[in-house]
Amino acid sequence: MYAFTQHRPATVRQAASLLTKQEEAKLLAGGHTLIPTMKLRLAGPKHLVDLSKVEGLSGIEMKGRSLVVGAMTTHVEVETSPIMKESIPALAGLAGKIGDPAVRHRGTIGGSIANNDPNADYPAAVLGLGATIITNKRRIHADEFFKGLFETALEDDEIITKVQFPKVNKAAYVKFPNPASRYALVGVFVSKRSSEIRVVVTGAGANGVFRVTTFEEALKKRFGPKSIEGLTVPADGMASDIHGSAEYRAHLVGVLARRAVAAAA
Amino acid sequence: MTAVALTVNGKAVTGDVDPRTLLVQFLRENLRLTGTHVGCDTSQCGACVVHVNGKAIKSCTVFVWQIEGANITTIEGLAEPNGPLHPMQEAFREHHGLQCGYCTPGMIMTAIDMVNRKGHELDDPTIRHELEGNLCRCTGYHNIVKAIAAGAKAMKGHVQVQS
Numbered sequence: 001m002y003a004f005t006q007h008r009p010a011t012v013r014q015a016a017s018l019l020t021k022q023e024e025a026k027l028l029a030g031g032h033t034l035i036p037t038m039k040l041r042l043a044g045p046k047h048l049v050d051l052s053k054v055e056g057l058s059g060i061e062m063k064g065r066s067l068v069v070g071a072m073t074t075h076v077e078v079e080t081s082p083i084m085k086e087s088i089p090a091l092a093g094l095a096g097k098i099g100d101p102a103v104r105h106r107g108t109i110g111g112s113i114a115n116n117d118p119n120a121d122y123p124a125a126v127l128g129l130g131a132t133i134i135t136n137k138r139r140i141h142a143d144e145f146f147k148g149l150f151e152t153a154l155e156d157d158e159i160i161t162k163v164q165f166p167k168v169n170k171a172a173y174v175k176f177p178n179p180a181s182r183y184a185l186v187g188v189f190v191s192k193r194s195s196e197i198r199v200v201v202t203g204a205g206a207n208g209v210f211r212v213t214t215f216e217e218a219l220k221k222r223f224g225p226k227s228i229e230g231l232t233v234p235a236d237g238m239a240s241d242i243h244g245s246a247e248y249r250a251h252l253v254g255v256l257a258r259r260a261v262a263a264a265a
Numbered sequence: 266m267t268a269v270a271l272t273v274n275g276k277a278v279t280g281d282v283d284p285r286t287l288l289v290q291f292l293r294e295n296l297r298l299t300g301t302h303v304g305c306d307t308s309q310c311g312a313c314v315v316h317v318n319g320k321a322i323k324s325c326t327v328f329v330w331q332i333e334g335a336n337i338t339t340i341e342g343l344a345e346p347n348g349p350l351h352p353m354q355e356a357f358r359e360h361h362g363l364q365c366g367y368c369t370p371g372m373i374m375t376a377i378d379m380v381n382r383k384g385h386e387l388d389d390p391t392i393r394h395e396l397e398g399n400l401c402r403c404t405g406y407h408n409i410v411k412a413i414a415a416g417a418k419a420m421k422g423h424v425q426v427q428s
Contacts, residue, residue, distance in 0.1 A: 006267065006284045006330060028331075035287075035326050036307055048284075050331060076320075100398025101378065103308065105320045106327065181309070182397060 002044035008053045012136050012159055015049050019157040022047040027159065029072060029111030032103055057110070057161060060084055065167050067091075068134075071110025071160040076101070078109060090171035090189070090264070094125050097175060099182055110160040113145075116152050116208060118239065119183035123209040124173060126163060128189030128200035134162040148207050168193040170223065172264035174256045175203070178243055185244055186252040190260040192223050199257055204249040206239045215257055224265050225258040269329050273298070274342030282329055289313045289324035292339060300340035300370050304400070311399030314371040314378075315339045321378030323398070340370035343377075343425075352423050353377050356416030357409075364403035375399050376413045380420050387417045 007022075009015040019025050026045035028034055029052075037043040051057060057072035060081045067087050069078060078084055078095035085092045098104055098112075098121050112122040113133065126133070126142045133140045136159045145153050154160070168191045175187030184203035191198045199215040202208075218227045233253045238246035270279045273296060280295050292298045292315070301324060304312030308326040315324045316338040343351035350358065353373050363369045379387065379395045387395075392410045401409060 001285050004284060006328070008330075031328070031331065032308060032326055035328070039306065052331060100311070101375065101382075101395055102311065102314055102321045102323045102398050105317075105322050 001038050002041060004038075004045055004048050006048045006050060008050050010053055010055065012054055012057075012161060015051060015054060016136050016157050016159055018047065018049045019159075022049075025049055027051060027114070029114075030074065030106040030108040031111075032099070032107040033111065033115050033117065051110075051159075058108075062087065063164070067165045067167065069109055069163050069165065071162060072108050073110075075099070075104035075107050075109070079104065087167055088129070088165060088171060090173050090191070091125050091129070091165065094121050094173045094189070097121065097173075097177070097182075109163060113163065114152060114154060114160055116146055116150050117183070118149050118205065118208040119178070119181075119185070119203045121173070121175065121184055121187055121202065124184070124187050124189040124200050124202035125165075127209050127211065128173070128191050128198050129165050129168060129171065130191075130193070130196065130198060131166070132164045133160055134164060135160050139164075146209050151208075166193060170264040172260045174260040174263060176252055176256060186249050186256055188253065188256040188260045190219075190257065190264050192219075192264065195220070197223065199260075201233075201253050201257075204233075204238050204253055206237055206246075212253065212257065219261065223261065225262040228254070228257055228261065231257075267330050269333055271329070271332065271335055271337055273337045274339060280329070284328065284330060286329050287325055288315070288317075288327045288329045288332065288337075291329040292324060292337075298339050298341050302367055302370060304367065304371075309398070309400065310368070311371040311375060312368050314374040314399070316374060316378060319381065321375050338374075338425075340373060343373070351377075352419035353380075353413070353416035356412045356419055360408050360412035360415060362409045362412030363401075368399060368401045368403075372396075372399050372401070372409055372413075376416060377420070379413065380417045385417045385421050387414055389414070 025047035028048045028050045058070040075095045075098045131142045171191040173189045175184045178185045186203040189200045197216045197219045199212045215228050235246040235250040238249040240246040266281050302312035304310035308323045313325040
Protein backbone atom coordinates (compact mmCIF):
# COMPACT_ATOMS: atom_id res chain seq x y z
CA MET A 1 0.00 0.00 0.00
CA TYR A 2 1.25 3.47 -0.88
CA ALA A 3 1.64 5.97 1.98
CA PHE A 4 -1.07 8.54 2.65
CA THR A 5 -2.07 11.17 5.17
CA GLN A 6 -5.40 10.70 6.93
CA HIS A 7 -7.87 13.45 7.77
CA ARG A 8 -10.87 13.22 10.06
CA PRO A 9 -13.11 16.24 9.43
CA ALA A 10 -16.09 16.96 11.69
CA THR A 11 -18.35 18.50 9.05
CA VAL A 12 -19.28 17.89 5.42
CA ARG A 13 -18.01 21.38 4.60
CA GLN A 14 -14.56 20.58 6.01
CA ALA A 15 -14.52 17.28 4.14
CA ALA A 16 -15.40 18.99 0.87
CA SER A 17 -12.74 21.63 1.44
CA LEU A 18 -10.12 18.91 2.01
CA LEU A 19 -11.13 17.26 -1.26
CA THR A 20 -10.57 20.57 -3.06
CA LYS A 21 -7.35 21.58 -1.34
CA GLN A 22 -5.48 18.30 -1.12
CA GLU A 23 -4.08 16.73 -4.21
CA GLU A 24 -5.22 13.19 -4.93
CA ALA A 25 -7.59 13.03 -1.98
CA LYS A 26 -10.23 10.34 -1.65
CA LEU A 27 -13.20 9.92 0.69
CA LEU A 28 -13.19 6.95 3.05
CA ALA A 29 -16.55 5.62 4.27
CA GLY A 30 -16.66 1.98 5.40
CA GLY A 31 -13.51 1.29 3.41
CA HIS A 32 -14.59 -2.16 2.25
CA THR A 33 -13.79 -1.44 -1.37
CA LEU A 34 -11.19 1.29 -1.03
CA ILE A 35 -8.88 -0.45 1.48
CA PRO A 36 -8.63 -3.72 -0.52
CA THR A 37 -8.05 -1.62 -3.66
CA MET A 38 -5.27 0.33 -1.91
CA LYS A 39 -3.66 -2.92 -0.75
CA LEU A 40 -3.47 -4.02 -4.37
CA ARG A 41 -2.01 -0.61 -5.28
CA LEU A 42 -4.85 -0.13 -7.74
CA ALA A 43 -5.60 3.05 -5.80
CA GLY A 44 -2.97 5.25 -4.19
CA PRO A 45 -4.61 8.36 -2.78
CA LYS A 46 -2.19 10.77 -1.13
CA HIS A 47 -4.89 11.89 1.30
CA LEU A 48 -7.73 9.92 2.84
CA VAL A 49 -10.67 11.97 4.10
CA ASP A 50 -12.48 9.76 6.60
CA LEU A 51 -16.18 10.54 7.03
CA SER A 52 -16.78 8.61 10.23
CA LYS A 53 -16.45 11.66 12.50
CA VAL A 54 -18.86 13.78 10.46
CA GLU A 55 -22.09 14.16 12.40
CA GLY A 56 -25.50 13.58 10.91
CA LEU A 57 -24.48 11.25 8.09
CA SER A 58 -26.07 8.07 9.36
CA GLY A 59 -29.54 6.93 10.33
CA ILE A 60 -32.87 6.20 8.67
CA GLU A 61 -35.96 8.38 8.96
CA MET A 62 -39.36 8.73 7.34
CA LYS A 63 -39.97 12.09 5.71
CA GLY A 64 -43.44 12.36 4.22
CA ARG A 65 -43.76 9.49 1.74
CA SER A 66 -40.01 8.85 1.57
CA LEU A 67 -37.41 7.04 3.60
CA VAL A 68 -34.23 9.04 3.95
CA VAL A 69 -31.06 7.02 4.58
CA GLY A 70 -27.84 8.76 5.67
CA ALA A 71 -24.83 8.08 3.45
CA MET A 72 -22.78 6.51 6.28
CA THR A 73 -25.57 4.11 7.32
CA THR A 74 -24.17 0.59 7.32
CA HIS A 75 -25.70 -2.34 5.47
CA VAL A 76 -26.63 -4.03 8.75
CA GLU A 77 -28.46 -0.90 9.90
CA VAL A 78 -30.54 -0.89 6.71
CA GLU A 79 -31.09 -4.65 6.99
CA THR A 80 -32.37 -4.51 10.58
CA SER A 81 -34.11 -1.11 10.70
CA PRO A 82 -37.75 -1.66 11.80
CA ILE A 83 -38.95 1.33 9.76
CA MET A 84 -37.13 0.04 6.67
CA LYS A 85 -38.43 -3.50 7.10
CA GLU A 86 -41.97 -2.16 7.33
CA SER A 87 -41.82 0.47 4.55
CA ILE A 88 -39.48 -1.01 1.91
CA PRO A 89 -38.77 -4.63 2.92
CA ALA A 90 -37.15 -5.30 -0.47
CA LEU A 91 -34.43 -2.78 0.37
CA ALA A 92 -33.87 -4.20 3.86
CA GLY A 93 -33.64 -7.66 2.29
CA LEU A 94 -31.15 -6.47 -0.34
CA ALA A 95 -28.89 -4.95 2.34
CA GLY A 96 -28.97 -8.27 4.22
CA LYS A 97 -27.58 -10.11 1.18
CA ILE A 98 -24.54 -7.89 0.61
CA GLY A 99 -21.22 -9.65 1.29
CA ASP A 100 -21.23 -11.30 4.70
CA PRO A 101 -22.11 -10.20 8.27
CA ALA A 102 -18.70 -8.66 9.02
CA VAL A 103 -18.71 -6.72 5.75
CA ARG A 104 -22.25 -5.51 6.47
CA HIS A 105 -21.07 -4.12 9.82
CA ARG A 106 -18.66 -1.74 8.06
CA GLY A 107 -19.87 -1.17 4.49
CA THR A 108 -22.10 1.87 3.86
CA ILE A 109 -24.79 2.79 1.36
CA GLY A 110 -23.07 6.03 0.35
CA GLY A 111 -19.78 4.28 -0.27
CA SER A 112 -21.40 1.60 -2.37
CA ILE A 113 -23.34 4.05 -4.52
CA ALA A 114 -20.41 6.43 -5.02
CA ASN A 115 -18.23 3.52 -6.13
CA ASN A 116 -20.88 2.21 -8.56
CA ASP A 117 -19.36 -1.23 -8.94
CA PRO A 118 -21.15 -2.92 -11.86
CA ASN A 119 -21.82 -5.97 -9.68
CA ALA A 120 -22.93 -4.14 -6.51
CA ASP A 121 -26.43 -4.52 -5.12
CA TYR A 122 -27.31 -0.99 -4.00
CA PRO A 123 -27.24 0.65 -7.46
CA ALA A 124 -30.06 -1.74 -8.44
CA ALA A 125 -32.22 -0.53 -5.54
CA VAL A 126 -31.40 3.15 -6.04
CA LEU A 127 -32.33 3.02 -9.74
CA GLY A 128 -35.06 0.42 -9.16
CA LEU A 129 -36.88 2.59 -6.65
CA GLY A 130 -36.27 5.86 -8.51
CA ALA A 131 -34.39 7.26 -5.51
CA THR A 132 -32.81 10.69 -5.22
CA ILE A 133 -29.17 11.11 -4.21
CA ILE A 134 -28.64 14.15 -2.00
CA THR A 135 -25.16 15.66 -1.93
CA ASN A 136 -23.55 18.69 -0.31
CA LYS A 137 -24.38 20.58 -3.52
CA ARG A 138 -27.61 19.30 -5.07
CA ARG A 139 -30.17 16.56 -5.53
CA ILE A 140 -29.53 14.03 -8.30
CA HIS A 141 -32.21 11.65 -9.53
CA ALA A 142 -31.07 8.03 -9.87
CA ASP A 143 -31.79 8.18 -13.62
CA GLU A 144 -29.07 10.83 -13.92
CA PHE A 145 -26.61 9.42 -11.40
CA PHE A 146 -25.08 6.17 -12.69
CA LYS A 147 -22.84 6.85 -15.68
CA GLY A 148 -21.15 3.53 -16.44
CA LEU A 149 -18.48 1.33 -14.86
CA PHE A 150 -17.42 2.92 -11.55
CA GLU A 151 -18.60 6.28 -12.97
CA THR A 152 -21.22 8.56 -11.44
CA ALA A 153 -22.48 12.10 -11.88
CA LEU A 154 -20.57 13.14 -8.72
CA GLU A 155 -18.11 16.00 -9.12
CA ASP A 156 -14.63 15.86 -7.56
CA ASP A 157 -15.57 17.77 -4.39
CA GLU A 158 -19.10 16.43 -4.14
CA ILE A 159 -20.13 14.27 -1.17
CA ILE A 160 -23.24 12.10 -0.89
CA THR A 161 -25.00 12.95 2.38
CA LYS A 162 -28.33 11.11 2.03
CA VAL A 163 -30.33 8.90 -0.25
CA GLN A 164 -34.07 9.44 -0.44
CA PHE A 165 -36.21 6.43 -1.37
CA PRO A 166 -39.88 6.93 -2.25
CA LYS A 167 -42.27 4.38 -0.78
CA VAL A 168 -43.59 2.06 -3.47
CA ASN A 169 -46.60 -0.25 -3.71
CA LYS A 170 -44.58 -3.31 -4.64
CA ALA A 171 -40.89 -4.13 -4.82
CA ALA A 172 -38.57 -7.12 -4.80
CA TYR A 173 -34.93 -7.92 -5.44
CA VAL A 174 -33.66 -11.30 -6.56
CA LYS A 175 -29.99 -11.98 -7.12
CA PHE A 176 -27.84 -14.78 -8.37
CA PRO A 177 -24.78 -14.28 -6.19
CA ASN A 178 -21.31 -15.07 -7.38
CA PRO A 179 -20.53 -18.20 -5.32
CA ALA A 180 -17.18 -16.80 -4.16
CA SER A 181 -17.64 -13.07 -3.71
CA ARG A 182 -21.40 -12.80 -3.10
CA TYR A 183 -21.49 -9.86 -5.47
CA ALA A 184 -24.38 -10.09 -7.95
CA LEU A 185 -23.48 -12.13 -11.00
CA VAL A 186 -26.90 -10.85 -11.98
CA GLY A 187 -29.45 -9.11 -9.77
CA VAL A 188 -32.87 -7.77 -10.73
CA PHE A 189 -34.80 -5.16 -8.76
CA VAL A 190 -38.45 -4.53 -9.69
CA SER A 191 -40.84 -1.94 -8.28
CA LYS A 192 -44.29 -0.53 -8.88
CA ARG A 193 -45.35 2.91 -7.68
CA SER A 194 -48.81 3.81 -8.96
CA SER A 195 -48.28 3.75 -12.76
CA GLU A 196 -44.46 3.80 -12.66
CA ILE A 197 -42.84 0.42 -13.09
CA ARG A 198 -39.12 -0.16 -12.93
CA VAL A 199 -37.12 -3.26 -13.83
CA VAL A 200 -33.43 -2.73 -13.10
CA VAL A 201 -30.50 -5.08 -13.63
CA THR A 202 -27.14 -5.07 -11.88
CA GLY A 203 -24.20 -7.40 -12.49
CA ALA A 204 -25.09 -8.19 -16.10
CA GLY A 205 -24.54 -5.02 -18.10
CA ALA A 206 -21.14 -4.33 -19.65
CA ASN A 207 -21.75 -0.70 -18.76
CA GLY A 208 -23.16 -1.12 -15.25
CA VAL A 209 -26.69 -0.95 -13.85
CA PHE A 210 -29.53 -0.46 -16.40
CA ARG A 211 -33.32 -0.42 -16.84
CA VAL A 212 -35.12 -2.96 -19.04
CA THR A 213 -37.79 -0.84 -20.68
CA THR A 214 -39.24 -3.69 -22.74
CA PHE A 215 -40.03 -5.59 -19.52
CA GLU A 216 -41.40 -2.42 -17.89
CA GLU A 217 -43.79 -1.84 -20.81
CA ALA A 218 -45.00 -5.43 -20.72
CA LEU A 219 -45.65 -5.18 -16.97
CA LYS A 220 -47.77 -2.03 -17.37
CA LYS A 221 -50.65 -4.12 -18.72
CA ARG A 222 -50.53 -6.53 -15.82
CA PHE A 223 -47.92 -6.70 -13.08
CA GLY A 224 -47.30 -10.44 -12.95
CA PRO A 225 -44.59 -12.89 -14.05
CA LYS A 226 -46.74 -14.12 -16.98
CA SER A 227 -46.55 -10.67 -18.58
CA ILE A 228 -42.82 -11.08 -19.19
CA GLU A 229 -42.86 -14.81 -19.95
CA GLY A 230 -40.66 -15.46 -22.99
CA LEU A 231 -39.20 -11.94 -23.02
CA THR A 232 -35.42 -11.73 -23.15
CA VAL A 233 -32.68 -9.14 -23.32
CA PRO A 234 -30.04 -9.32 -26.06
CA ALA A 235 -26.67 -10.80 -25.07
CA ASP A 236 -25.07 -7.91 -26.91
CA GLY A 237 -24.16 -5.37 -24.22
CA MET A 238 -23.89 -7.93 -21.41
CA ALA A 239 -20.67 -8.44 -19.48
CA SER A 240 -18.74 -11.62 -20.26
CA ASP A 241 -16.04 -13.09 -18.01
CA ILE A 242 -14.88 -16.31 -16.34
CA HIS A 243 -17.93 -16.17 -14.04
CA GLY A 244 -20.49 -16.18 -16.85
CA SER A 245 -20.85 -15.53 -20.57
CA ALA A 246 -22.93 -12.67 -21.99
CA GLU A 247 -25.53 -15.21 -23.17
CA TYR A 248 -25.77 -16.77 -19.72
CA ARG A 249 -26.17 -13.38 -18.06
CA ALA A 250 -28.85 -12.36 -20.59
CA HIS A 251 -30.71 -15.59 -19.82
CA LEU A 252 -30.47 -14.95 -16.07
CA VAL A 253 -31.95 -11.47 -16.50
CA GLY A 254 -35.18 -13.00 -17.82
CA VAL A 255 -35.32 -15.73 -15.17
CA LEU A 256 -34.57 -13.41 -12.24
CA ALA A 257 -36.94 -10.70 -13.51
CA ARG A 258 -39.81 -13.22 -13.53
CA ARG A 259 -38.87 -14.38 -10.03
CA ALA A 260 -38.64 -10.80 -8.76
CA VAL A 261 -42.01 -9.87 -10.24
CA ALA A 262 -43.54 -13.01 -8.71
CA ALA A 263 -42.07 -12.10 -5.33
CA ALA A 264 -43.32 -8.51 -5.57
CA ALA A 265 -46.77 -9.17 -7.09
CA MET B 266 3.06 8.46 12.40
CA THR B 267 -0.20 8.76 14.23
CA ALA B 268 -1.12 8.11 17.85
CA VAL B 269 -3.92 5.67 18.62
CA ALA B 270 -5.63 4.61 21.85
CA LEU B 271 -8.00 1.66 22.14
CA THR B 272 -9.33 -0.77 24.68
CA VAL B 273 -8.35 -4.35 23.82
CA ASN B 274 -9.76 -7.21 25.86
CA GLY B 275 -10.54 -4.81 28.68
CA LYS B 276 -7.09 -3.18 28.78
CA ALA B 277 -6.30 0.34 27.62
CA VAL B 278 -3.58 0.27 24.94
CA THR B 279 -1.85 2.98 22.94
CA GLY B 280 0.47 3.03 19.97
CA ASP B 281 2.24 5.29 17.53
CA VAL B 282 1.66 3.83 14.10
CA ASP B 283 2.04 4.46 10.38
CA PRO B 284 -1.42 5.47 9.05
CA ARG B 285 -1.36 2.36 6.85
CA THR B 286 -1.44 0.07 9.90
CA LEU B 287 -4.44 -2.24 9.78
CA LEU B 288 -6.17 -3.32 12.97
CA VAL B 289 -4.98 -6.89 12.49
CA GLN B 290 -1.35 -5.73 12.16
CA PHE B 291 -1.68 -3.63 15.29
CA LEU B 292 -3.12 -6.56 17.24
CA ARG B 293 -0.53 -9.07 16.05
CA GLU B 294 2.62 -6.99 15.72
CA ASN B 295 2.25 -4.23 18.31
CA LEU B 296 0.27 -6.10 20.95
CA ARG B 297 1.54 -9.61 20.09
CA LEU B 298 -2.02 -10.93 20.18
CA THR B 299 -1.37 -13.52 17.48
CA GLY B 300 -4.59 -15.46 17.97
CA THR B 301 -6.18 -13.26 15.32
CA HIS B 302 -4.97 -14.60 11.99
CA VAL B 303 -4.40 -13.20 8.52
CA GLY B 304 -5.66 -15.61 5.90
CA CYS B 305 -6.50 -13.96 2.61
CA ASP B 306 -5.85 -10.30 3.49
CA THR B 307 -8.66 -9.44 1.03
CA SER B 308 -11.70 -9.40 3.40
CA GLN B 309 -12.99 -12.75 2.22
CA CYS B 310 -11.78 -15.53 4.52
CA GLY B 311 -12.73 -14.27 8.00
CA ALA B 312 -9.62 -15.58 9.83
CA CYS B 313 -9.10 -12.03 11.14
CA VAL B 314 -12.59 -11.45 12.59
CA VAL B 315 -12.62 -9.60 15.93
CA HIS B 316 -15.33 -7.64 17.73
CA VAL B 317 -15.25 -3.84 17.56
CA ASN B 318 -17.71 -2.31 20.00
CA GLY B 319 -19.45 -5.69 20.13
CA LYS B 320 -19.75 -6.21 16.37
CA ALA B 321 -17.84 -8.73 14.26
CA ILE B 322 -15.62 -7.07 11.69
CA LYS B 323 -12.71 -8.11 9.49
CA SER B 324 -9.66 -6.57 11.11
CA CYS B 325 -7.67 -6.78 7.86
CA THR B 326 -9.94 -4.17 6.31
CA VAL B 327 -9.89 -1.42 8.93
CA PHE B 328 -7.10 1.06 9.64
CA VAL B 329 -6.47 1.15 13.37
CA TRP B 330 -6.94 4.96 13.47
CA GLN B 331 -10.43 4.55 11.99
CA ILE B 332 -11.60 2.92 15.21
CA GLU B 333 -9.72 5.17 17.64
CA GLY B 334 -11.23 4.80 21.12
CA ALA B 335 -13.12 1.60 20.30
CA ASN B 336 -13.52 -1.43 22.49
CA ILE B 337 -11.97 -4.53 20.87
CA THR B 338 -12.42 -8.17 21.83
CA THR B 339 -10.12 -10.78 20.29
CA ILE B 340 -10.05 -14.55 20.72
CA GLU B 341 -7.61 -14.03 23.64
CA GLY B 342 -10.26 -12.01 25.47
CA LEU B 343 -12.96 -14.69 25.56
CA ALA B 344 -11.71 -16.63 28.57
CA GLU B 345 -9.23 -16.19 31.44
CA PRO B 346 -5.77 -17.64 30.61
CA ASN B 347 -6.11 -20.55 33.04
CA GLY B 348 -9.87 -20.55 33.45
CA PRO B 349 -12.53 -22.56 31.63
CA LEU B 350 -12.97 -22.01 27.89
CA HIS B 351 -15.76 -19.78 26.57
CA PRO B 352 -18.82 -21.99 25.81
CA MET B 353 -18.32 -21.46 22.05
CA GLN B 354 -14.66 -22.52 22.29
CA GLU B 355 -15.69 -25.53 24.34
CA ALA B 356 -18.32 -26.45 21.71
CA PHE B 357 -15.68 -26.32 18.94
CA ARG B 358 -13.48 -28.64 21.03
CA GLU B 359 -16.33 -30.99 21.87
CA HIS B 360 -17.64 -31.26 18.28
CA HIS B 361 -14.23 -31.26 16.65
CA GLY B 362 -15.10 -28.08 14.74
CA LEU B 363 -11.54 -27.66 13.51
CA GLN B 364 -8.69 -29.52 11.93
CA CYS B 365 -5.66 -27.31 11.38
CA GLY B 366 -7.20 -24.53 13.48
CA TYR B 367 -6.17 -21.62 11.30
CA CYS B 368 -9.71 -20.40 10.65
CA THR B 369 -10.94 -21.20 14.16
CA PRO B 370 -10.42 -17.85 15.95
CA GLY B 371 -12.38 -16.07 13.21
CA MET B 372 -15.03 -18.80 13.17
CA ILE B 373 -15.52 -18.47 16.93
CA MET B 374 -15.67 -14.66 16.91
CA THR B 375 -18.18 -14.81 14.04
CA ALA B 376 -20.19 -17.48 15.86
CA ILE B 377 -20.46 -15.40 19.04
CA ASP B 378 -21.54 -12.35 17.03
CA MET B 379 -24.13 -14.58 15.34
CA VAL B 380 -25.55 -15.62 18.71
CA ASN B 381 -25.57 -11.99 19.91
CA ARG B 382 -27.67 -10.98 16.89
CA LYS B 383 -29.75 -14.09 16.21
CA GLY B 384 -30.22 -15.74 19.60
CA HIS B 385 -29.46 -19.13 21.08
CA GLU B 386 -31.56 -21.36 18.82
CA LEU B 387 -29.82 -21.40 15.45
CA ASP B 388 -30.87 -23.77 12.69
CA ASP B 389 -28.57 -25.18 10.02
CA PRO B 390 -29.51 -22.82 7.13
CA THR B 391 -29.11 -19.76 9.37
CA ILE B 392 -25.66 -20.82 10.56
CA ARG B 393 -24.48 -21.65 7.04
CA HIS B 394 -25.78 -18.33 5.65
CA GLU B 395 -24.15 -16.39 8.49
CA LEU B 396 -20.84 -18.20 7.87
CA GLU B 397 -20.56 -16.89 4.31
CA GLY B 398 -17.65 -14.68 5.30
CA ASN B 399 -15.58 -17.41 6.97
CA LEU B 400 -13.65 -19.98 5.00
CA CYS B 401 -12.32 -23.33 6.25
CA ARG B 402 -10.04 -25.14 3.82
CA CYS B 403 -9.53 -28.37 5.81
CA THR B 404 -12.71 -30.21 6.39
CA GLY B 405 -15.75 -28.46 5.11
CA TYR B 406 -18.21 -27.03 7.52
CA HIS B 407 -20.23 -29.89 8.97
CA ASN B 408 -18.67 -30.00 12.42
CA ILE B 409 -18.30 -26.22 12.55
CA VAL B 410 -22.06 -25.88 12.05
CA LYS B 411 -22.71 -28.51 14.73
CA ALA B 412 -20.34 -26.74 17.12
CA ILE B 413 -21.99 -23.36 16.59
CA ALA B 414 -25.49 -24.76 17.15
CA ALA B 415 -24.33 -26.38 20.41
CA GLY B 416 -22.25 -23.38 21.47
CA ALA B 417 -25.21 -21.05 20.88
CA LYS B 418 -27.31 -23.08 23.29
CA ALA B 419 -24.47 -23.31 25.82
CA MET B 420 -24.05 -19.52 25.76
CA LYS B 421 -27.42 -19.02 27.52
CA GLY B 422 -26.69 -17.17 30.74
CA HIS B 423 -22.97 -16.95 29.99
CA VAL B 424 -21.36 -13.72 31.14
CA GLN B 425 -18.45 -12.45 29.05
CA VAL B 426 -15.30 -12.21 31.19
CA GLN B 427 -14.38 -8.73 30.06
CA SER B 428 -15.25 -5.78 27.79
